[in-house]
Every structure is written in C-alpha cells, then in structure tokens.
Amino acid sequence: xxxxxxxxxxxxxxxxxxxxxxxxxxxxxxxxxxxxxxxxxxxxxxxxxxxxxxxxxxxxxxxxxxxxxxxxxxxxxxxxxxxxxxxxxxxxxxxxxxxxxxxxxxxxxxxxxxxxxxxxxxxxxxxxxxxxxxxxxxxxxxxxxxxxxxxxxxxxxxxxxxxxxxxxxxxxxxxxxxxxxxxxxxxxxxxxxxxxxxxxxxxxxxxxxxxxxxxxxxxxxxxxxxxxxxxxxxxxxxxxxxxxxxxxxxxxxxxxxxxxxxxxxxxxxxxxxxxxxxxxxxxxxxxxxxxxxxxxxxxxxxxxxxxxxxxxxxxxxxxxxxxxxxxxxxxxxxxxxxxxxxxxxxxx
Numbered sequence: 381x382x383x384x385x386x387x388x389x390x391x392x393x394x395x396x397x398x399x400x401x402x403x404x405x406x407x408x409x410x411x412x413x414x415x416x417x418x419x420x421x422x423x424x425x426x427x428x429x430x431x432x433x434x435x436x437x438x439x440x441x442x443x444x445x446x447x448x449x450x451x452x453x454x455x456x457x458x459x460x461x462x463x464x465x466x467x468x469x470x471x472x473x474x475x476x477x478x479x480x481x482x483x484x485x486x487x488x489x490x491x492x493x494x495x496x497x498x499x500x501x502x503x504x505x506x507x508x509x510x511x512x513x514x515x516x517x518x519x520x521x522x523x524x525x526x527x528x529x530x531x532x533x534x535x536x537x538x539x540x541x542x543x544x545x546x547x548x549x550x551x552x553x554x555x556x557x558x559x560x561x562x563x564x565x566x567x568x569x570x571x572x573x574x575x576x577x578x579x580x581x582x583x584x585x586x587x588x589x590x591x592x593x594x595x596x597x598x599x600x601x602x603x604x605x606x607x608x609x610x611x612x613x614x615x616x617x618x619x620x621x622x623x624x625x626x627x628x629x630x631x632x633x634x635x636x637x638x639x640x641x642x643x644x645x646x647x648x649x650x651x652x653x654x655x656x657x658x659x660x661x662x663x664x665x666x667x668x669x670x671x672x673x674x675x676x677x678x679x680x681x682x683x684x685x686x687x688x689x690x691x692x693x694x695x696x697x698x699x700x701x702x703x704x705x706x707x708x709x710x711x712x713x714x715x716x717x718x719x720x721x722x723x724x725x726x727x728x
Contacts, residue, residue: 386590387568387630391546392620392650392666393432393443394465396509399450399611401429402711403506408433408444411485413537416682417672422447423647426691427701435544438672438681440620440650442545447615450709454508457728458607460660462551462614463599464502464724466512467543472499474540475515476527481534481541490720492528494521495578502724506715508612510724514547548587548597549617551661552604552727556586558658559598563588566633566655567619567665569596579723595619601727606660616654618664627653630665648688649674 398404408414417438422430425447434443444465457463469475479489479501491501499521500514517524553559556574563569572594577583583601587594596617609615621627627644634641634655642654649672653665675686685702687695 385568386570387566387626388619388621388665389590390441390593390620391549391595392440392618392664392668393434393445394546394549394617395445395447395615395664396507397452397455397609397611397613397615398431398446398448398507399452400506400709400711401431401448401706403713403715404431404446404448406713407506407715411482411487412543413541414444414543417443418649418686419682419684420686420688421691421698421702423688423691426694426698428705429702432672432682435542437678439544440666440668440671442543444546448705449611450705452610455610455613456607457510457552457613458605459552459554460656460662461607461609462549462617462661463727464510464512465549465614466500466514466547468545468547469513469515469543470540472515472517472519472524472527475499475501475513476530477532477534477538477541478513479528480532481537484534486714487717488720490722490724492524493578493724494524496573496575499524502720504718504720505612506717508718509614510721512547512724513543546595548595549614550585550597550599550725551614551617551657551659552607553586553598553600553657553659553661554602554604555658556584556600559586559600560588562658563596565637566630566639567663577725580726583727585725599725599727604727616662616664618652618666620668621665623667623669624651627651627665627667 414433417434418432420430422428429448431446482489492499499517500512560571569588572587572589586598588596645652651667
C-alpha cells in the first residue's frame with residue numbers, strides 16, 4: 381500500500397507467566413538457545429521476578445519475558461488471554477533440526493504443519509506455553525515430509541537454528557470489523573490477510589501488520605469464550621515505536637476515542653503505554669530504547685539481579701523475598717513436558 385505510514389513497526393516483546401525461574405531459565409537458554417538478557421523484578425509487583433530472554437544483544441523483536449508467579453493456577457487461552465506466539469526459523473532444514481533437537485530433549489513436537497506457503501512445528505514449554513517455530517517453504521509438502529523423516533542427530537543448537545526474531549503473536553477475537561477498525565485507528569495497522577484456519581474451519585486467521593510484515597495474527601471465532609491469564613499463558617503483547625513522541629501520538633488517539641490507558645510509564649530500559657483491545661487482550665506500546673545495555677555491559681547481560689534506580693533502596697527486602705520463593709517452590713529439572721496439540725491453532 382503506497383504511502384502507508386503505520387504507527388508501530390513490529391513486535392517489541394511478549395510477556396508470559398512462569399511458575400519457576402530455574403526451570404524457565406534452563407528451558408529457554410539450554411533447550412531453545414536464547415540468552416537471558418535481563419534478570420529483574422516485576423515493577424508492579426516488586427517481590428516477584430521478571431525474566432528477559434532474546435538474542436545476544438536483547439534486540440527488540442527478539443525478546444520474550446516472564447513474570448514468575450508460582451502461586452497462580454494454570455491459565456486458559458481465550459478472550460483476554462492470547463493463544464500462542466511464534467518464532468521465525470531461517471529454513472526448512474533448520475526447522476527439521478529443531479524437531480530432532482526438541483524430541484531428543486524430551487519435548488513433545490506437533491508437525492510439520494503447512495499453511496499458506498509456510499511450515500511450522502509446535503511445542504509446549506514446561507509451564508504449557510504454546511510455541512510455534514515457523515519458516516517459509518518453497519518445497520512442496522511431500523518433499524518437506526520426506527526431509528523430516530530423515531534421521532538426524534542434533535547435539536546442540538547450531539548457528540543456523542538460532543531463534544533471532546519473533547514472527548507473530550496470536551490473540552483471540554470474536555468480531556472482525558470491530559477489530560480491524562480498532563487496530564487501524566489506534567496502532568495504524570492494516571489487515572494483511574484473512575484466511576480459513578486449517579485447524580478449525582469454524583474460525584479464521586486475521587493477520588495485521590505493515591507493508592513489511594504481519595505480526596499480530598488474531599484467531600477469529602464468534603463463539604470464543606473468555607480466558608484468564610495464569611501460569612503458562614501470555615500476559616501481554618508489546619509492539620514497538622521509535623520513541624516517546626510516537627507513544628504520545630497513540631495516546632492522543634486513545635484519548636480521542638475514549639479508550640482507557642495507563643499513560644506513559646518509565647520502565648528504565650524502555651517506556652511503556654498499556655491498553656486493551658475490544659476483546660480484552662492487553663497490548664503495550666514500547667519504545668526501542670534506551671535498551672538493556674543502559675545499566676550493564678553487553679557481555680554480562682542477565683547474569684545478576686538488576687533493579688531500576690528507584691527500587692535499589694528495596695534490594696535487601698527484594699532479595700529476601702526471592703530467596704523465600706525459591707525455598708517454598710523447589711524446582712524439578714528436567715520437567716515432564718505437556719503434549720503438543722495435534723491441531724495446535726484450534727481455539728479452545
């Protein structure tokens with residue numbers, strides 16, 4: 381679409397809920413090969429951890445974060461509780477290696493699944509988070525299946541397997557027209573495609589994004605029930621803007637149409653603006669900078685507990701609270717992984 385100027389430019393991060401820092405860290409670093417780029421606390425609940433993983437530099441768009449809330453029950457996807465998130469993989473061969481590596485580590489894998497020129501596998505993390513690994517496929521499905529049947533021993537996450545960017549996140553919705561108007565007005569996103577959901581003919585997949593990419597893929601089903609956020613679920617989805625001035629533009633739009641929002645909050649590594657879409661999904665608009673290296677060098681990112689300056693006076697009490705959490709909720713490794721669904725994108 382010539383001359384199209386979106387307000388936002390892709391995903392910034394996606395935040396979920398975990399029950400165990402230790403299990404979460406071992407899975408996302410040793411199994412998925414990400415780097416922990418920040419170890420901190422939830423700034424709205426300072427006696428619980430906030431964990432950040434991404435590429436080597438913590439580049440926006442690569443980062444997945446977790447609130448550690450071991451006391452919560454298992455969540456349920458639905459309205460207000462997004463369905464899953466996906467990481468990009470560079471090739472079909474790399475995706476095939478991922479399937480072998482994951483199974484070798486005891487992780488249940490579903491797929492390969494084919495849809496609209498892409499091939500994906502799905503898995504669940506130790507808390508039950510549904511993850512998709514996806515890539516473009518020039519090969520015919522039968523050729524891809526033959527590749528996946530080849531026995532391959534994968535001993536580590538190789539350079540061609542690295543997960544560097546998230547591909548999309550998938551919230552749920554019940555009304556297409558309202559959703560399109562809302563995302564166009566508030567975030568400047570356009571509807572890139574609407575297609576039948578191959579795992580559920582009664583639902584559709586609506587892809588929203590920019591001329592460059594689509595990164596919000598809503599699962600649309602009129603009968604979708606309310607969900608709730610708990611362990612193993614997405615808490616919120618953050619999209620990125622260049623700076624606070626861009627946030628203010630979005631905030632003025634939200635004010636003009638009567639959408640409640642948080643105002644701009646300083647998270648130290650970026651600034652945040654929160655609001656909900658018409659179906660209860662929590663969205664965040666986050667700035668690109670200053671980034672995760674503003675308070676620790678790149679080579680030591682994620683190796684120690686970092687607090688924003690206004691929380692440093694609470695460090696002793698925070699560290700004692702985190703110690704008690706670890707004592708009261710001992711972690712088991714390796715975990716028993718939940719099975720991956722046979723029809724992974726079927727709304728529950």
